[in-house]
Amino acid sequence: MNRRQFISMSSCGVAVFVIGRDTFGAAEKYDLVIKGGRVIDPARKIDGVRDVAIAGGRIAALETSVAAAAAETIDARGKLVVPGLIDIHTHAARNANGPALCLEDGVTGWIDAGSQGADHIDDVIAIAKSSPQPGRILINIGRAGILPEGDTMDLTRADVEAARNAIAKNREFIVGVKARLSRDVAGTNDFEVLKRAQQVATSFKIPLMIHMGQTMSPLPRLFPLLKRGDVVTHMFAPPPNSIIDENGRILPEVAAARRRGVWFDVGNGVTGHMRWDVVDKIMKAGFWPDTFSTDWNVNSRTTGVVDFPNCMSKFFKYDMTPDQGTLLMFLE
Numbered sequence: 001m002n003r004r005q006f007i008s009m010s011s012c013g014v015a016v017f018v019i020g021r022d023t024f025g026a027a028e029k030y031d032l033v034i035k036g037g038r039v040i041d042p043a044r045k046i047d048g049v050r051d052v053a054i055a056g057g058r059i060a061a062l063e064t065s066v067a068a069a070a071a072e073t074i075d076a077r078g079k080l081v082v083p084g085l086i087d088i089h090t091h092a093a094r095n096a097n098g099p100a101l102c103l104e105d106g107v108t109g110w111i112d113a114g115s116q117g118a119d120h121i122d123d124v125i126a127i128a129k130s131s132p133q134p135g136r137i138l139i140n141i142g143r144a145g146i147l148p149e150g151d152t153m154d155l156t157r158a159d160v161e162a163a164r165n166a167i168a169k170n171r172e173f174i175v176g177v178k179a180r181l182s183r184d185v186a187g188t189n190d191f192e193v194l195k196r197a198q199q200v201a202t203s204f205k206i207p208l209m210i211h212m213g214q215t216m217s218p219l220p221r222l223f224p225l226l227k228r229g230d231v232v233t234h235m236f237a238p239p240p241n242s243i244i245d246e247n248g249r250i251l252p253e254v255a256a257a258r259r260r261g262v263w264f265d266v267g268n269g270v271t272g273h274m275r276w277d278v279v280d281k282i283m284k285a286g287f288w289p290d291t292f293s294t295d296w297n298v299n300s301r302t303t304g305v306v307d308f309p310n311c312m313s314k315f316f317k318y319d320m321t322p323d324q325g326t327l328l329m330f331l332e
Protein backbone atom coordinates (compact mmCIF):
# COMPACT_ATOMS: atom_id res chain seq x y z
CA MET A 1 0.00 0.00 0.00
CA ASN A 2 1.38 3.41 -0.83
CA ARG A 3 0.24 6.98 -1.09
CA ARG A 4 -1.05 6.56 -4.58
CA GLN A 5 -3.48 3.92 -3.52
CA PHE A 6 -5.24 6.47 -1.43
CA ILE A 7 -7.10 9.35 -2.72
CA SER A 8 -7.61 12.62 -1.04
CA MET A 9 -9.97 14.82 -2.83
CA SER A 10 -10.88 18.44 -2.78
CA SER A 11 -13.27 20.41 -4.93
CA CYS A 12 -10.39 21.44 -7.13
CA GLY A 13 -9.25 17.92 -7.77
CA VAL A 14 -7.00 15.30 -6.32
CA ALA A 15 -4.09 16.38 -4.22
CA VAL A 16 -1.94 14.89 -1.53
CA PHE A 17 0.71 16.71 0.43
CA VAL A 18 3.58 15.11 2.26
CA ILE A 19 4.24 17.22 5.35
CA GLY A 20 6.87 15.26 7.15
CA ARG A 21 9.31 12.45 6.69
CA ASP A 22 10.53 11.20 10.02
CA THR A 23 13.88 9.58 10.46
CA PHE A 24 13.28 7.05 13.19
CA GLY A 25 14.17 4.06 11.01
CA ALA A 26 13.24 0.77 12.59
CA ALA A 27 11.63 2.54 15.55
CA GLU A 28 8.80 3.77 13.39
CA LYS A 29 5.60 1.99 14.13
CA TYR A 30 3.93 2.78 10.82
CA ASP A 31 5.02 3.19 7.22
CA LEU A 32 2.50 5.91 6.56
CA VAL A 33 -0.02 7.98 8.46
CA ILE A 34 -2.68 9.99 6.62
CA LYS A 35 -3.71 12.66 9.07
CA GLY A 36 -6.88 14.63 9.57
CA GLY A 37 -8.84 13.71 6.45
CA ARG A 38 -12.52 12.97 6.30
CA VAL A 39 -12.51 9.19 6.10
CA ILE A 40 -15.47 7.70 4.30
CA ASP A 41 -15.83 3.96 4.41
CA PRO A 42 -19.43 2.83 3.88
CA ALA A 43 -18.47 -0.81 4.43
CA ARG A 44 -17.55 0.03 8.03
CA LYS A 45 -20.08 2.83 8.28
CA ILE A 46 -17.40 5.40 8.98
CA ASP A 47 -17.76 9.00 7.91
CA GLY A 48 -15.64 11.30 10.04
CA VAL A 49 -12.27 12.90 10.57
CA ARG A 50 -9.71 10.20 11.34
CA ASP A 51 -6.05 9.38 11.08
CA VAL A 52 -5.26 6.31 9.00
CA ALA A 53 -2.05 4.41 9.77
CA ILE A 54 -0.55 1.84 7.41
CA ALA A 55 2.06 -0.78 8.20
CA GLY A 56 3.24 -3.59 5.97
CA GLY A 57 0.78 -2.71 3.26
CA ARG A 58 -2.25 -2.94 5.51
CA ILE A 59 -4.42 -0.53 7.45
CA ALA A 60 -3.00 -0.83 10.97
CA ALA A 61 -5.01 1.82 12.78
CA LEU A 62 -7.97 4.04 12.11
CA GLU A 63 -8.31 6.46 15.00
CA THR A 64 -9.24 10.02 15.84
CA SER A 65 -5.57 10.70 16.35
CA VAL A 66 -2.55 8.51 15.67
CA ALA A 67 0.46 9.81 17.56
CA ALA A 68 3.00 7.06 16.84
CA ALA A 69 5.92 7.73 14.51
CA ALA A 70 5.61 7.01 10.82
CA ALA A 71 8.09 6.96 7.95
CA GLU A 72 5.81 9.24 5.99
CA THR A 73 2.95 11.52 6.91
CA ILE A 74 0.32 13.03 4.64
CA ASP A 75 -1.71 16.05 5.69
CA ALA A 76 -5.21 15.31 4.43
CA ARG A 77 -7.05 18.06 6.29
CA GLY A 78 -9.91 19.37 4.18
CA LYS A 79 -9.75 16.32 1.92
CA LEU A 80 -11.70 13.11 1.57
CA VAL A 81 -9.85 9.88 2.28
CA VAL A 82 -11.61 6.92 0.71
CA PRO A 83 -10.79 3.31 -0.14
CA GLY A 84 -9.85 2.48 -3.72
CA LEU A 85 -12.45 3.43 -6.32
CA ILE A 86 -13.73 1.05 -8.94
CA ASP A 87 -14.63 2.48 -12.31
CA ILE A 88 -16.91 0.04 -14.11
CA HIS A 89 -17.06 1.91 -17.43
CA THR A 90 -13.71 2.97 -18.82
CA HIS A 91 -11.73 2.51 -21.98
CA ALA A 92 -8.51 2.14 -20.02
CA ALA A 93 -7.45 -0.87 -22.08
CA ARG A 94 -7.33 1.10 -25.33
CA ASN A 95 -3.94 2.47 -24.39
CA ALA A 96 -0.98 0.92 -22.61
CA ASN A 97 -0.75 3.98 -20.33
CA GLY A 98 -4.45 3.90 -19.42
CA PRO A 99 -4.35 1.81 -16.23
CA ALA A 100 -1.44 3.73 -14.66
CA LEU A 101 -3.09 7.06 -15.44
CA CYS A 102 -6.39 6.15 -13.82
CA LEU A 103 -4.54 4.71 -10.81
CA GLU A 104 -3.27 8.25 -10.21
CA ASP A 105 -6.93 9.31 -9.95
CA GLY A 106 -7.59 6.84 -7.15
CA VAL A 107 -9.04 4.13 -9.39
CA THR A 108 -7.75 0.87 -7.94
CA GLY A 109 -9.92 -1.30 -10.15
CA TRP A 110 -11.17 -0.69 -13.67
CA ILE A 111 -13.34 -2.35 -16.26
CA ASP A 112 -12.91 -1.67 -19.94
CA ALA A 113 -16.41 -1.53 -21.35
CA GLY A 114 -16.39 -2.91 -24.85
CA SER A 115 -13.36 -1.33 -26.49
CA GLN A 116 -12.69 -4.59 -28.25
CA GLY A 117 -14.62 -7.56 -29.55
CA ALA A 118 -13.56 -11.11 -30.29
CA ASP A 119 -11.22 -10.27 -33.19
CA HIS A 120 -8.80 -8.16 -31.15
CA ILE A 121 -9.57 -9.31 -27.63
CA ASP A 122 -5.92 -10.26 -27.05
CA ASP A 123 -4.95 -6.56 -27.21
CA VAL A 124 -7.11 -5.55 -24.25
CA ILE A 125 -6.41 -8.74 -22.31
CA ALA A 126 -2.68 -7.97 -22.55
CA ILE A 127 -3.24 -4.53 -21.02
CA ALA A 128 -5.39 -5.99 -18.25
CA LYS A 129 -2.66 -8.51 -17.50
CA SER A 130 0.04 -5.86 -17.24
CA SER A 131 -2.09 -3.36 -15.31
CA PRO A 132 -0.72 -2.25 -11.93
CA GLN A 133 -4.21 -2.55 -10.44
CA PRO A 134 -6.88 -5.18 -11.22
CA GLY A 135 -8.38 -4.60 -14.67
CA ARG A 136 -11.19 -6.56 -16.30
CA ILE A 137 -12.88 -6.58 -19.69
CA LEU A 138 -16.40 -6.43 -21.08
CA ILE A 139 -16.24 -7.92 -24.55
CA ASN A 140 -17.98 -5.95 -27.28
CA ILE A 141 -20.59 -8.14 -28.99
CA GLY A 142 -19.38 -6.50 -32.22
CA ARG A 143 -16.50 -8.75 -33.11
CA ALA A 144 -14.34 -5.88 -34.48
CA GLY A 145 -14.86 -3.73 -31.36
CA ILE A 146 -15.58 0.00 -31.59
CA LEU A 147 -15.79 1.06 -35.22
CA PRO A 148 -16.24 4.58 -36.62
CA GLU A 149 -18.88 3.23 -39.00
CA GLY A 150 -20.76 1.53 -36.14
CA ASP A 151 -19.83 -1.68 -34.30
CA THR A 152 -22.85 -3.69 -35.42
CA MET A 153 -24.32 -1.77 -38.34
CA ASP A 154 -23.35 -4.92 -40.18
CA LEU A 155 -25.31 -7.45 -38.14
CA THR A 156 -22.96 -10.29 -39.00
CA ARG A 157 -20.44 -8.61 -36.69
CA ALA A 158 -22.69 -9.42 -33.71
CA ASP A 159 -21.23 -12.88 -33.77
CA VAL A 160 -22.36 -15.04 -30.86
CA GLU A 161 -19.93 -17.90 -31.47
CA ALA A 162 -16.90 -15.64 -31.88
CA ALA A 163 -17.70 -13.87 -28.61
CA ARG A 164 -18.26 -17.17 -26.79
CA ASN A 165 -14.93 -18.53 -27.98
CA ALA A 166 -13.10 -15.37 -26.90
CA ILE A 167 -14.69 -15.51 -23.45
CA ALA A 168 -13.95 -19.21 -23.02
CA LYS A 169 -10.26 -18.53 -23.71
CA ASN A 170 -10.08 -15.55 -21.34
CA ARG A 171 -12.61 -16.34 -18.68
CA GLU A 172 -10.52 -14.91 -15.81
CA PHE A 173 -10.35 -11.46 -17.44
CA ILE A 174 -13.66 -11.16 -19.29
CA VAL A 175 -16.37 -10.44 -16.75
CA GLY A 176 -19.24 -9.46 -19.02
CA VAL A 177 -20.53 -8.48 -22.44
CA LYS A 178 -21.04 -4.96 -23.79
CA ALA A 179 -23.69 -3.98 -26.32
CA ARG A 180 -23.46 -0.47 -27.72
CA LEU A 181 -26.90 0.33 -29.04
CA SER A 182 -26.87 3.94 -30.32
CA ARG A 183 -28.38 4.65 -33.72
CA ASP A 184 -24.92 5.38 -35.17
CA VAL A 185 -23.50 2.16 -33.68
CA ALA A 186 -26.21 -0.45 -34.19
CA GLY A 187 -28.87 1.40 -36.21
CA THR A 188 -32.05 -0.61 -36.62
CA ASN A 189 -30.18 -3.71 -35.44
CA ASP A 190 -30.28 -2.62 -31.78
CA PHE A 191 -32.90 -5.14 -30.62
CA GLU A 192 -31.26 -8.07 -32.39
CA VAL A 193 -27.80 -7.03 -31.18
CA LEU A 194 -29.08 -6.91 -27.62
CA LYS A 195 -30.65 -10.36 -27.99
CA ARG A 196 -27.41 -11.84 -29.25
CA ALA A 197 -25.33 -10.14 -26.56
CA GLN A 198 -27.67 -11.57 -23.94
CA GLN A 199 -27.35 -15.05 -25.45
CA VAL A 200 -23.59 -14.80 -24.98
CA ALA A 201 -23.84 -13.39 -21.46
CA THR A 202 -26.37 -15.93 -20.20
CA SER A 203 -24.36 -18.86 -21.52
CA PHE A 204 -21.56 -17.85 -19.12
CA LYS A 205 -23.88 -16.49 -16.41
CA ILE A 206 -22.15 -13.11 -16.66
CA PRO A 207 -23.61 -9.59 -16.82
CA LEU A 208 -24.45 -7.64 -19.91
CA MET A 209 -23.84 -3.91 -19.99
CA ILE A 210 -25.89 -1.88 -22.43
CA HIS A 211 -25.13 1.60 -23.62
CA MET A 212 -28.59 3.25 -23.60
CA GLY A 213 -29.91 6.45 -25.14
CA GLN A 214 -29.86 7.56 -28.76
CA THR A 215 -31.25 4.20 -29.83
CA MET A 216 -33.65 3.54 -32.69
CA SER A 217 -35.81 1.27 -30.53
CA PRO A 218 -37.56 2.84 -27.54
CA LEU A 219 -36.39 1.72 -24.11
CA PRO A 220 -39.63 -0.15 -23.29
CA ARG A 221 -38.80 -2.50 -26.17
CA LEU A 222 -35.21 -3.08 -25.06
CA PHE A 223 -35.38 -3.19 -21.27
CA PRO A 224 -37.44 -6.39 -20.90
CA LEU A 225 -34.42 -8.23 -22.35
CA LEU A 226 -32.27 -7.30 -19.35
CA LYS A 227 -31.75 -9.77 -16.53
CA ARG A 228 -30.76 -9.43 -12.88
CA GLY A 229 -27.16 -8.24 -12.59
CA ASP A 230 -27.08 -6.50 -15.97
CA VAL A 231 -25.96 -2.88 -16.13
CA VAL A 232 -27.49 0.08 -17.96
CA THR A 233 -24.80 2.69 -18.56
CA HIS A 234 -25.41 6.32 -19.58
CA MET A 235 -28.54 6.34 -17.40
CA PHE A 236 -28.86 10.14 -17.73
CA ALA A 237 -29.10 10.08 -21.52
CA PRO A 238 -31.39 12.86 -22.81
CA PRO A 239 -34.66 12.38 -24.74
CA PRO A 240 -35.94 10.87 -26.94
CA ASN A 241 -34.77 7.81 -25.04
CA SER A 242 -34.49 9.07 -21.51
CA ILE A 243 -35.45 6.84 -18.57
CA ILE A 244 -37.88 9.55 -17.44
CA ASP A 245 -40.91 10.97 -19.29
CA GLU A 246 -41.78 14.61 -19.83
CA ASN A 247 -43.96 14.56 -16.70
CA GLY A 248 -41.04 13.56 -14.50
CA ARG A 249 -42.08 9.91 -14.13
CA ILE A 250 -39.58 7.07 -14.43
CA LEU A 251 -40.76 4.76 -17.22
CA PRO A 252 -42.52 1.65 -15.86
CA GLU A 253 -40.15 -0.67 -17.75
CA VAL A 254 -37.19 1.12 -16.15
CA ALA A 255 -38.64 0.88 -12.65
CA ALA A 256 -39.38 -2.81 -13.28
CA ALA A 257 -35.80 -3.40 -14.40
CA ARG A 258 -34.45 -1.89 -11.19
CA ARG A 259 -36.85 -4.00 -9.13
CA ARG A 260 -35.56 -7.19 -10.70
CA GLY A 261 -31.95 -6.25 -10.01
CA VAL A 262 -30.69 -4.39 -13.08
CA TRP A 263 -28.05 -1.80 -12.13
CA PHE A 264 -28.06 1.79 -13.35
CA ASP A 265 -24.69 3.40 -13.98
CA VAL A 266 -23.60 7.00 -14.65
CA GLY A 267 -21.22 6.56 -17.61
CA ASN A 268 -20.34 10.28 -17.71
CA GLY A 269 -18.70 10.40 -21.14
CA VAL A 270 -18.48 13.36 -23.48
CA THR A 271 -20.78 12.67 -26.39
CA GLY A 272 -24.14 13.77 -25.08
CA HIS A 273 -24.64 11.01 -22.51
CA MET A 274 -25.47 13.41 -19.69
CA ARG A 275 -27.52 16.58 -19.79
CA TRP A 276 -28.00 18.58 -16.62
CA ASP A 277 -31.75 19.17 -16.95
CA VAL A 278 -32.20 15.42 -17.37
CA VAL A 279 -29.89 14.63 -14.45
CA ASP A 280 -31.91 17.08 -12.32
CA LYS A 281 -35.21 15.45 -13.18
CA ILE A 282 -34.01 11.90 -12.61
CA MET A 283 -32.27 12.70 -9.32
CA LYS A 284 -35.31 14.61 -8.10
CA ALA A 285 -37.49 11.63 -8.95
CA GLY A 286 -35.31 9.71 -6.49
CA PHE A 287 -33.89 7.37 -9.13
CA TRP A 288 -30.24 7.53 -8.10
CA PRO A 289 -27.33 5.75 -9.72
CA ASP A 290 -26.20 2.40 -8.38
CA THR A 291 -22.66 2.98 -9.62
CA PHE A 292 -20.49 5.83 -10.76
CA SER A 293 -18.36 5.52 -13.83
CA THR A 294 -16.54 7.85 -16.15
CA ASP A 295 -16.48 6.34 -19.65
CA TRP A 296 -12.84 7.37 -19.24
CA ASN A 297 -10.05 7.28 -21.81
CA VAL A 298 -6.53 8.67 -21.84
CA ASN A 299 -7.81 12.03 -23.15
CA SER A 300 -10.36 12.50 -20.37
CA ARG A 301 -8.25 14.90 -18.33
CA THR A 302 -8.84 17.58 -20.95
CA THR A 303 -12.57 16.94 -21.33
CA GLY A 304 -15.52 17.37 -18.99
CA VAL A 305 -14.88 13.90 -17.61
CA VAL A 306 -11.52 14.76 -15.97
CA ASP A 307 -11.37 11.80 -13.58
CA PHE A 308 -13.46 9.55 -11.36
CA PRO A 309 -13.54 11.90 -8.32
CA ASN A 310 -14.69 14.73 -10.58
CA CYS A 311 -17.59 12.64 -11.92
CA MET A 312 -18.48 11.57 -8.40
CA SER A 313 -18.46 15.13 -7.10
CA LYS A 314 -21.18 16.13 -9.56
CA PHE A 315 -23.65 14.22 -7.41
CA PHE A 316 -22.71 15.83 -4.10
CA LYS A 317 -24.97 18.75 -4.96
CA TYR A 318 -27.97 16.47 -4.76
CA ASP A 319 -29.10 14.90 -1.53
CA MET A 320 -26.76 11.99 -2.11
CA THR A 321 -24.46 11.71 0.88
CA PRO A 322 -21.03 10.15 0.78
CA ASP A 323 -21.87 7.43 3.30
CA GLN A 324 -24.55 5.93 1.10
CA GLY A 325 -23.65 2.55 -0.26
CA THR A 326 -24.66 3.66 -3.70
CA LEU A 327 -22.12 6.43 -3.81
CA LEU A 328 -18.82 4.64 -3.70
CA MET A 329 -17.66 1.25 -4.81
CA PHE A 330 -14.69 -0.45 -3.29
CA LEU A 331 -12.29 -3.23 -3.85
CA GLU A 332 -12.71 -5.55 -0.90
Ligand SMILES: [Zn+2]
Nearest residue numbers: 089090113295
Ligand atom coordinates in the same frame (compact mmCIF):
# COMPACT_ATOMS: atom_id res chain seq x y z
ZN1 LIG B 1 -17.84 3.77 -23.20
